[in-house]
Amino acid sequence: MNAMNTPNPLRFIRQDIQSMHAYAIQESAGMVKLDAMENPFSLSPELQQKLGERLGAVAINRYPGGRIDELKQALARYVDLPEGCGLMLGNGSDELISLLAMACDVPGASVLSPMPGFVMYAMGAQLQGLAFHGVPLTADFELDEAAMLAAMREHQPAITYIAYPNNPTANLWDAGVIRRLIAEAATFGGLVVMDEAYQPFSSRSWLDEIRANPVANANVLLMRTLSKFGLAGVRLGYMLGPQTLVHEVDKLRPPYNVSVLNAECALFALEHADVFAQQAAQIREQRAVLIDALGRMPGVTPFPSDANMVLARVPDAQRCFDGLKARGILVKNVSKMHPSLANCLRLTVGTPAETALLISALQQTL
Template sequence: MTDLLQRALARVRDDVQGMHAYAIQDATGLIKLDAMENPYPLPEALQRALGERLGRVPVNRYPGPRVEDLKRALAAYVDLPPGAALMLGNGSDELIALLALACDRPGAAILAPVPGFVMYAMSAQLQGLAFHGVPLTADFALDEAAMRDAIARVRPAITYLAYPNNPTANRWDPAVMRRLIAAVGDVGGLVVVDEAYQPFASHTWLDEWRADPAAHAHVLVMRTLSKFGLAGARLGYLIGAAPLVAELDKVRPPYNVSALNAECALFALEHADVFAEQAAAIRAERARLMAALAALPGVQVYPSEANMILVRVPDATRAFAGLRARGVLVKNVSTMHPLLANCLRLTVGTPAENDALLAALPPSL
């Protein structure tokens, strides 16, 4: 390593040099069941229509009015509550980073149950905020007493409540959620209800908001079109009280959503019935796959309201390697948190992919 390069590297923050980058597994030649993607492509006719439409997008210009068209289309799609507004992000990952940036006051902290989505903690670290993780119970429920204690002690600027949670896939007790949301409000913090997996869940927090808007002035609902079926388009959105969203929107980079992404998302919303049918197929396959997994000796299957299933096996490393050797890629989450010991996270695929997963499971787990 040259002296010039060493001096350049020394300019990078020490904590960044000590971090691990977000890991993306190489899925070449494998059945990809590791990233909670919608496994269904667009029907061929719609794929052609989308290609023709994207071909007419003026890519020589910055994104223009079509981004506002997309916000209006999303508002109609979610039945935006009165007094609420939308903010777009390049995936929900960008929105998580922007929230940390917007709330970065001296001493500010972010709070979330753990195990949870890794980007909550990573965004806090990158922005210089403290991150406080509160362990879930042994069955992956919210530990209400521990959460309330942490909220009172830390007084977090942002509290994340994923609904359903990643990687555990379960949806938490709404009554507990309501009480925790009120507790965060009492200390003047924001709550982000992360609904990345909403297409596969039986309840949305927007219904709670509509039922009691006064209790949700400090609540943001975050969603993504990635699980909807547009993981490649990178489009996330926040829903919140209009004055709050207006302040958060000030830290959003200009033109953060490309014209191509916006057009792709508009096209998808115009064909939302197709994606709804795909989500229904995934939910049906989830039930079938969970039943088949539960019948296997040594496998513990946890409840899921997402397009993934968390299972505990006797030896996660061995099971993961055996599946990969047989051509199926899943996610070994066993080292993410002590509560996840010997756990694998399985994305729900097509019927053929799920059959391949079941056939590829090692004879002895």
């Protein structure tokens, strides 16, 4: 058979996949890295040594076993898991988002989320062949309650994602509005997934709502991650909610989705939760410093933040991004992500030294 007649080996790869762009990660070698909402603090040499000893003793010749259950129990204690709730682990929140789309892939099912929001909600739906409906936020990045309710009534989405606080806008939305959206989803059996990726920096958690009113939150799942806790490299997310719901999604999880090394790192971090809590407190302090400095810069508008990032509108996002990059500072230019983000940059909150460098570089750039 000659090459001319050989069928294209891409023949069975879906056309929509072939026309997609892969998730882009910026080259950051030698830069002050403030583009990905990572915790900027590394472990102390003492803790590095202790963790190294722990990881060295892990039975990497065996599949993950009982240690994973110990991690689940440790997380359940850490969050004070409400009665009647279950907890499952994911390889980061990204895997949980994929599993949820897979679990809800019934004919006509769709996913709905406010926009701009976390890109993986739409991607998770698309990869599973589900329709995705994005509902624009208001001009000041609040939930548009009327538009959300109208879209929910029209599409009856299987999953409505509500990030609390939101990425990239970093704000917490009105709890009263969220309660009404959850109640609306309940009328047609839709799930609401509260994504609390930035919980360590937030002034509120929906877990308190779940505890106070479990009946009103019977269709709610809560996702968190250890990425913002300080372990972005460990890839560990977890989801909790009514035991019956979590049990169904957990069936889809690959049996060994969390490696023994990831689990051991996470257990180690939970044992030293006070260290990470101090880091989060420092980040919250630096967030206030950054917002204050941005507010004093001509032509710059910082938006309120309950996360470890600050969204700021600048006179010219591309020029500002390039100017910062030329000065060795990498941030995220989100200005093309959504019309409402025109001329916006997303700045990760770093260490005190990094914050000072960012402020100085921004002043020079502007």
